[in-house]
Amino acid sequence: MNEVVVAESVGKTYGDTVALDGVDLTVAEGEVFGLIGPNGAGKTTLIRALTGTTPVTGEIRVFGSEPAAVDADRIGLLPQSFSPPARLTARELIDYYAGLYETARDTEAVLADVGLSEDADSWYETLSGGQQRRVCVGTALVNDPDLLFLDEPTTGIDPAGRRSLWELLESLAAGGTTVVLTSHSMAEVQRLSDRVGLLQDGQLVAVGTPSTLIADHGGTSRLVIGTETGHAAAEALGTAGFSATASQAEVVVDGVSPVDIGEAVDVLSAAGISYDSLTWTEPSLEDVYLQLTGESFEGAATPGASVVSEESTESPTPSVDSAATGGEK
Numbered sequence: 001m002n003e004v005v006v007a008e009s010v011g012k013t014y015g016d017t018v019a020l021d022g023v024d025l026t027v028a029e030g031e032v033f034g035l036i037g038p039n040g041a042g043k044t045t046l047i048r049a050l051t052g053t054t055p056v057t058g059e060i061r062v063f064g065s066e067p068a069a070v071d072a073d074r075i076g077l078l079p080q081s082f083s084p085p086a087r088l089t090a091r092e093l094i095d096y097y098a099g100l101y102e103t104a105r106d107t108e109a110v111l112a113d114v115g116l117s118e119d120a121d122s123w124y125e126t127l128s129g130g131q132q133r134r135v136c137v138g139t140a141l142v143n144d145p146d147l148l149f150l151d152e153p154t155t156g157i158d159p160a161g162r163r164s165l166w167e168l169l170e171s172l173a174a175g176g177t178t179v180v181l182t183s184h185s186m187a188e189v190q191r192l193s194d195r196v197g198l199l200q201d202g203q204l205v206a207v208g209t210p211s212t213l214i215a216d217h218g219g220t221s222r223l224v225i226g227t228e229t230g231h232a233a234a235e236a237l238g239t240a241g242f243s244a245t246a247s248q249a250e251v252v253v254d255g256v257s258p259v260d261i262g263e264a265v266d267v268l269s270a271a272g273i274s275y276d277s278l279t280w281t282e283p284s285l286e287d288v289y290l291q292l293t294g295e296s297f298e299g300a301a302t303p304g305a306s307v308v309s310e311e312s313t314e315s316p317t318p319s320v321d322s323a324a325t326g327g328e329k
């Protein structure tokens with residue numbers, strides 16, 4: 001497969017601050033590459049490096065050229081901070097950006113893509129934050145780019161709008177557009193990305209498909225039991241061979257697959273322990289992030305949690321009606 005982006009030993013410092021520290025990265029044609037990492041990790045700086053908007057050390061090739069030399073018609077860029085003229089309407093702004101390219105998409109089609117047809121005649125400054133972000137996404141799509149850089153595209157956009165933008169990005173990717181995406185939404189990155197890179201302190205510390213990263217660093221599926229007798233529950237489960245840890249009003253049982261849930265419940269029942277809730281979770285990209293960045297995770301249910309039962313009972317027969325898949329898919 002053709003490599004659209006090739007970066008080798010990319011470095012960037014701002015005074016004493018090392019923003020990028022020897023980043024090697026390739027992005028293949030048609031791939032969606034998700035960049036994640038804590039605030040200040042270097043994601044925006046890397047996007048700026050790849051788009052030729054900040055000088056860096058090392059080697060970068062985009063479509064075989066230096067970033068600044070690439071035909072602008074082939075690149076779409078949504079920066080993290082973007083302030084277009086406020087006294088233009090959404091339609092005028094899309095039209096304006098369309099005029100910067102030799103060939104551009106139909107303005108009405110772009111407005112429809114980003115869900116702004118009905119608000120097309122509103123001034124930018126009167127749109128909500130999420131609507132403004134949609135206009136900005138539209139300006140990045142207007143030239144029908146072959147390579148699209150999106151720096152936190154869905155920040156401020158409501159859940160329904162976010163999902164429709166995800167679908168739009170999925171259809172662009174299906175059509176062959178290469179996408180480099182940064183986001184703090186692990187659900188977004190997990191859903192959209194073919195591969196994910198985790199930046200930390202300017203270094204790419206892990207790169208892989210979401211499923212590989214989850215298998216390598218996400219830990220195991222777990223059962224979280226809400227109970228006021230956590231220590232007794234953990235002891236009973238531990239005696240039965242489960243890996244259970246009591247914390248506050250709950251017990252976290254690691255390595256529990258859906259077929260093990262019944263056995264865990266039987267153990268609680270046999271020990272006369274009641275509980276308020278059972279929540280089963282699969283590891284997700286968020287667990288990978290928390291694990292690799294060293295941020296704490298103490299058995300809290302992740303967004304992919306699947307509530308098995310909320311009944312307080314001593315002999316329930318819980319069922320897992322939908323296996324969690326790690327996010328808001």
Ligand SMILES: Nc1ncnc2c1ncn2[C@@H]1O[C@H](COP(=O)(O)OP(=O)(O)OP(=O)(O)O)[C@@H](O)[C@H]1O
Binds near residue numbers: 039
């Ligand atoms: N123009 C600048 N001048 C000085 N320091 C900068 C500049 N831009 C970025 N930095 C510093 O470089 C480091 C990386 O910043 P960058 O914006 O790339 O991080 P990020 O991963 O995009 O963060 P966030 O998730 O908060 O957007 C940070 O320490 C930041 O303070």
